[in-house]
Amino acid sequence: MPELRKxxxxxxxxxxxxxxxxxxxxxxxxxxxxxRTFCPLCPGHEAExxxxxxxxxxxxxxxxxxxxxxxxxxxxxxxxLRIEGDLERRGHGVYDLMNGVGAHEVIIESPEHRLGLADxxxxxxxxxxxxxxxxxxxxxxDGRFRSVLVFKNHGAEAGATLAHPHSQLIATPVxxxxxxxxxxxxxxxxxxxxxxxxCDIVQQETTERVRIVAENERMVAFAPFASRFPFELWVLPRxxxxxxxxxxxxxxxxxxDGLAGVLRLLRDAxxxxxxxxxxxxxxxxxxxxxxYHWHLEILPKLGGLAGFELSSGFHINSVPPEDAARxxxxxxxx
Amino acid sequence: MPELRKxxxxxxxxxxxxxxxxxxxxxxxxxxxxxRTFCPLCPGHEAExxxxxxxxxxxxxxxxxxxxxxxxxxxxxxxxLRIEGDLERRGHGVYDLMNGVGAHEVIIESPEHRLGLADxxxxxxxxxxxxxxxxxxxxxxDGRFRSVLVFKNHGAEAGATLAHPHSQLIATPVxxxxxxxxxxxxxxxxxxxxxxxxCDIVQQETTERVRIVAENERMVAFAPFASRFPFELWVLPRxxxxxxxxxxxxxxxxxxDGLAGVLRLLRDAxxxxxxxxxxxxxxxxxxxxxxYHWHLEILPKLGGLAGFELSSGFHINSVPPEDAARxxxxxxxx
Numbered sequence: 001m002p003e004l005r006k007x008x009x010x011x012x013x014x015x016x017x018x019x020x021x022x023x024x025x026x027x028x029x030x031x032x033x034x035x036r037t038f039c040p041l042c043p044g045h046e047a048e049x050x051x052x053x054x055x056x057x058x059x060x061x062x063x064x065x066x067x068x069x070x071x072x073x074x075x076x077x078x079x080x081l082r083i084e085g086d087l088e089r090r091g092h093g094v095y096d097l098m099n100g101v102g103a104h105e106v107i108i109e110s111p112e113h114r115l116g117l118a119d120x121x122x123x124x125x126x127x128x129x130x131x132x133x134x135x136x137x138x139x140x141x142d143g144r145f146r147s148v149l150v151f152k153n154h155g156a157e158a159g160a161t162l163a164h165p166h167s168q169l170i171a172t173p174v175x176x177x178x179x180x181x182x183x184x185x186x187x188x189x190x191x192x193x194x195x196x197x198x199c200d201i202v203q204q205e206t207t208e209r210v211r212i213v214a215e216n217e218r219m220v221a222f223a224p225f226a227s228r229f230p231f232e233l234w235v236l237p238r239x240x241x242x243x244x245x246x247x248x249x250x251x252x253x254x255x256x257d258g259l260a261g262v263l264r265l266l267r268d269a270x271x272x273x274x275x276x277x278x279x280x281x282x283x284x285x286x287x288x289x290x291x292y293h294w295h296l297e298i299l300p301k302l303g304g305l306a307g308f309e310l311s312s313g314f315h316i317n318s319v320p321p322e323d324a325a326r327x328x329x330x331x332x333x334x
Numbered sequence: 335m336p337e338l339r340k341x342x343x344x345x346x347x348x349x350x351x352x353x354x355x356x357x358x359x360x361x362x363x364x365x366x367x368x369x370r371t372f373c374p375l376c377p378g379h380e381a382e383x384x385x386x387x388x389x390x391x392x393x394x395x396x397x398x399x400x401x402x403x404x405x406x407x408x409x410x411x412x413x414x415l416r417i418e419g420d421l422e423r424r425g426h427g428v429y430d431l432m433n434g435v436g437a438h439e440v441i442i443e444s445p446e447h448r449l450g451l452a453d454x455x456x457x458x459x460x461x462x463x464x465x466x467x468x469x470x471x472x473x474x475x476d477g478r479f480r481s482v483l484v485f486k487n488h489g490a491e492a493g494a495t496l497a498h499p500h501s502q503l504i505a506t507p508v509x510x511x512x513x514x515x516x517x518x519x520x521x522x523x524x525x526x527x528x529x530x531x532x533c534d535i536v537q538q539e540t541t542e543r544v545r546i547v548a549e550n551e552r553m554v555a556f557a558p559f560a561s562r563f564p565f566e567l568w569v570l571p572r573x574x575x576x577x578x579x580x581x582x583x584x585x586x587x588x589x590x591d592g593l594a595g596v597l598r599l600l601r602d603a604x605x606x607x608x609x610x611x612x613x614x615x616x617x618x619x620x621x622x623x624x625x626y627h628w629h630l631e632i633l634p635k636l637g638g639l640a641g642f643e644l645s646s647g648f649h650i651n652s653v654p655p656e657d658a659a660r661x662x663x664x665x666x667x668x
Contacts, residue, residue, distance in 0.1 A: 005560040008523075009531060010515045014560045015650040080650045093538040094531065095559045151642035159642070170648070177647035181344045181515075189342075197343060197428065204427040225429045226339040226348040228644075278645035297645045308485035308493070310562075310644075311612035311631045313511035314504070316349040316414045 001082055002100030004174060013174040015080050015100060040077075041164035043067040043111045049074040053105065054134055056127050070124065071131045072108040073169075079104035080170065087144045087173050101144055103171040107131050113164050116154060116272070118263035120165075125263075126256035128167065132279065133252065136245040139171040140284050147175045147283035150244075155274025157301050167277075175283045182280060183292055190291030198293030199240050201225075211325045214262050214332065218254035221262045223321030223328075230303060230319035231270065231328075235259055235296040243287035244279055244294040259296065261332075266300065269331035274301040335416055336434030338508060347508040349414050349434060374411075375498035377401040377445045383408040387439065388468055390461050404458065405465045406442040407503075413438035414504065421478045421507050435478055437505040441465050447498050450488060450606070452597035454499075459597075460590035462501065466613065467586065470579040473505040474618050481509045481617035484578075489608025491635050501611075509617045516614060517626055524625030532627030533574050535559075545659045548596050548666070552588035555596045557655030557662075564637060564653035565604060565662075569593055569630040576616035576623035593630065595666075600634065603665035608635040 003016045040048035046065045054073035055064070062068045075083070081102030089098045109128045110120055117125060136148045152167040153159035175183075189197040202220050205211055211222040213233060221235045237255055241247060247255070266273060281294040309315050337350045374382035380399045388407035389398065396402045409417070415436030423432045443462045444454055451459060470482045486501040487493035509517075523531040536554050539545055545556040547567060555569045571589055575581060581589070600607060615628040643649050 007558070007560040008535065009519045010512075011519060012560065012562070012647055012649075014562055015648075016561070016654050017650070017652045018654055093542075094534050095538075149642070149646050149648060151646065153642065168642075172648075178344075178645060179647075181647070185343045185345060200428050201342065204429075208427075224341070226341040226346065227350070228346070228348055276642050276645060278642050280645075299645055308483070308487060308502075308610050308612050311512060311610060311614075311633055312483050312485065313346055313513075313515070314349075314483060314506075315346075316351070318351045320350050320352055 001085065002080060004081075004098045004100050004102075004172070006096040006174075008094050008096070010177070011180070012177040013172070015102075017080070018100075039113055039162070039164050041106070041108045041162060041166060042113050043069070046072075049106070050077060054131060054138075056131065069108075069111060071110070071127045073131055073135055074106050074108070076104040076106050076168065081172065098173060101173060103139055103142075103145070103169070105135060105169045107135070107150075107167040107169060109165040109167060116165050116263075116267070117152065117277075118260070118267040118272070120260065122253075122257040122260040125260040126253050129252050129256050129259075130249075132167070132169070133245050133247065135169055136281075139169075140245065142171070144173055145171040145284065146173055147171070147179065148281070149176050149179075150279040150281075152277040153274075154277070155272075155301070158274035158276050160274075179280050179283065183282070183286070183289070186291040186293070187289075196240050196291055196293055198236060198295065202236055202238060210322045213265065213325050213328045214258055216254055216258045218251050219258040221258060223325040225321060227317050227319075227321040227324070228309070228315040229299050229301075229317060231266070231273070231300045231324045232317075232321070233262060233266070233298040235262060235298065236293060237295075240290075240293055242282035242289035242292040242294060244281040246287055247294075262298070265328050265332055266298070269328050270300065270302070275299060276301070335419065336414060338415075338432045338434050338436075338506070340430040340508075342428050342430070344511070345514070346511040347506070349436075351414070352434075373447055373496070373498050375440070375442045375496060375500060376447050377403070380406075383440070384411060385409075388465060388472070390465065403442075403445060405444070405461045407465055407469055408440050408442070410438040410440050410502065415506065432507060435507060437473055437476075437479070437503070439469060439503045441469070441484075441501040441503060443499040443501060450499050450597075450601070451486065451611075452594070452601040452606070454594065456587075456591040456594040459594040460587050463586050463590050463593075464583075466501070466503070467579050467581065469503055470615075473503075474579065476505070478507055479505040479618065480507055481505070481513065482615070483510050483513075484613040484615075486611040488611070489606075489635070492608035492610050494608075513614050513617065517616070517620070517623075520625040520627070521623075530574050530625055530627055532570060532629065536570055536572060544656045547599065547659050547662045548592055550588055550592045552585050553592040555592060557659040559655060561651050561653075561655040561658070562643070562649040563633050563635075564651060565600070565607070565634045565658045566651075566655070567596060567600070567632040569596060569632065570627065571629075574624075574627055576626040576628060577621035578613055578615040578628040580621055581628075596632070599662050599666055600632070603662050604634065604636070609633060610635070 044067045056070040081100045148171045186197045205222045214221045276299045282292045390404040415434045482505045484503045520531045539556045548555040610633045616626045
C-alpha cells in the first residue's frame with residue numbers, strides 16, 4: 001500500500017510508492033517507451049480499463065462499459081493511491097504519514113484518439129468540465145477525502161504517457177501544498193481587506209487589460225502578473241466561488257466556451273505546445289470560503305525547466321506576461 | 335531592466351525579463367541547439383567571459399583572467415538580473431514589484447571540460463565550496479541583497495546549457511520562496527519545541543539508518559523521508575549552523591569530502607544521472623538563526639516530471655527513499 005508522507009519542514013505531502021523496486025539498473029536512465037499501436041482508451045477497448053465510474057452516453061443502446069460514449073471516467077489501472085481501507089494517520093519520530101488511501105481516476109475526454117482538448121467543440125469541453133464536477137461531487141461523499149486534484153498533461157514533454165486525450169483526478173485525505181499556500185495567502189488578504197484577492201485581481205486585470213487574453217460574461221483568462229513560465233495562463237470565473245463543484249450548468253457552459261477558445265489560441269499561436277492544466281479548488285469543508293476563488297492554471301512547457309526552480313521556488317521567465325498576452329490577443333484577432 | 339515580481343497570492347518572487355520578444359514564432363517549440371564545438375569556459379578562452387570576480391590560481395605566473403586557474407567565477411554573460419542600480423520597490427494595484435537588481439555569476443568548477451563535479455577529487459570539490467563561500471561573503475557586503483541562491487544543473491535534461499562543469503549563483507533582494515517556507519516551518523517547530531527541526535531530523539536519521547546514504551564526522555547524507563523524486567538526497571552538516579558562509583575551513587573540507595563521495599555514488603549507481611543541486615542557506619541577517627540549518631538538496635532527474643507537480647506541489651514518487659538509500663549504500667560497499 002502506498003504511503004502519504006509529509007515533509008516536516010514545509011508541510012508538503014508526497015505519495016510514496018512502496019512496492020520494492022528490484023534492481024539498481026531499474027533506476028538508470030531509461031529509453032523512451034516504444035510508440036504504442038494499441039490505445040486502451042479508444043472506443044471498443046473498454047475492457048482494457050477497469051469498469052467505468054461515470055460516462056456521458058447517447059443513443060438507445062448505450063450501456064455501461066459499451067463503446068458509445070462522449071466522455072468516460074475510469075479508475076486508473078496503475079493508481080498512485082488505493083481506494084480501499086481506512087485512513088490511518090500516525091507519527092514516526094518527527095515525521096507524519098498515513099496510508100495511501102485515495103482515488104485515482106482517468107477522465108477520457110473524447111472518443112477521438114487524435115483530437116486534443118483544444119480540438120473539441122465548446123459543448124464537448126463543457127462535457128469534460130461537467131464530468132470533473134460530477135466526480136468531485138461523488139467523491140465529496142467519501143468522508144476520508146479532503147480534496148480532489150484535477151489535472152491534465154498534454155503532450156509527452158508535459159508528462160502524458162498516453163496520446164488519447166485525457167485528464168486525471170486524484171482524491172486525497174490531504175490538501176495539495178500549492179492550494180494550501182493559496183488558501184493561506186488569500187485568507188491573510190481577506191483578513192486585512194475583507195475582500196477576495198482573486199476578485200481584486202480580476203478587477204485589476206479587466207481594467208488594465210494588458211495581460212488579458214480572453215474573456216466572456218462568466219470567465220476571464222490572463223497571463224498572471226508574476227508568471228513563472230512563458231505563456232502561463234490563469235482562467236478564473238468572474239463570480240466569486242471557492243469550489244469548482246458549486247458551479248451551475250449555465251456558468252459551466254460559458255466557462256467551457258471561454259476555456260475552449262483559450263486552448264485553441266494556445267494551440268494555434270504556439271504550434272500546439274505541451275502544457276499542464278491544473279484545477280485549483282477549495283478543499284471539502286471550505287466550499288463557501290469568502291477568500292478563496294477556484295481557477296484553472298495552464299502551464300505551457302516551451303523552454304524546459306532550468307531545474308533549480310523545483311528546489312528554490314525561484315523562477316526566471318524570459319517572456320513578460322504582457323508580451324505573452326499581446327501575442328495571443330493579436331493571434332485571436334488575425 | 336528585468337523586474338522582480340511577487341505573486342500576490344503565495345508570495346513567490348519571479349524574475350521577469352523585459353526585453354521585448356520579437357515574433358510569435360520565437361515562442362514555438364524550439365529545436366535543441368546544435369552541439370557546441372567551442373567552450374567559452376575552458377582555459378585559454380578567458381576573454382570570452384566577462385572579467386573574473388574570483389579565482390583560485392596556482393603558480394608564479396597566475397594573473398587575473400589568465401589561463402592558470404583551478405576554479406574561476408565570472409559574471410554571467412546573459413544575466414537574469416542586473417548588478418547596477420538602486421533598489422526600487424513599488425506597488426501596482428494589488429501587485430508588488432521591484433527593479434531586477436541582483437548578481438548572476440557562473441562558478442567554473444574545474445579547468446577540465448570533460449570532468450563533472452563527481453569526477454573531481456575531494457580537494458577540488460572543497461575549492462568549489464570555498465568559492466561559493468567567498469562569493470557569498472563578498473555579496474553580503476552589498477546592502478541591496480537579502481540572499482544568495484547557489485545551484486548547479488548537471489546534464490542537459492537538468493537544464494545545463496554548457497557542458498563544462500559549472501554552478502551558478504544569483505544574489506537577490508528577496509528570499510526564494512522555498513527557503514522562506516523552510517524558515518517559516520522551522521521557526522514554528524522551534525517556537526514549540528525549542529529545538530532545531532533539522533538537527534532533530536539528523537538525529538532520527540542517524541539513529542534509524544534506513545535512509546542514510548553516507549556520513550562522516552561533519553556531514554550526513556540521506557534520502558529524505560518525504561522525497562519528492564526518486565533518489566532525492568539532502569546533505570546536511572552535523573553541527574547546527576543556519577548559514578553556509580559561516581562554515582570554517584575544516585568543516586568545509588570534511589563536508590566536501592562527504593559530498594564528493596555522494597556525487598560519485600550517484601554517478602556510479604545510476605549511470606551519471608542528470609541532477610539539480612541547490613544550496614539552501616539562511617538569508618542575510620538570519621545567519622545566527624537557532625531554527626534554520628543550511629543544507630544541499632540534490633534532485634536527480636530520472637523519470638521526468640509528470641508536470642502537474644509544478645502547479646499542485648503534490649508529488650508522486652515511485653521509489654521509496656528507503657530503497658533509494660539501500661541501493662546507494664549497497665553500491666558503496668560493493
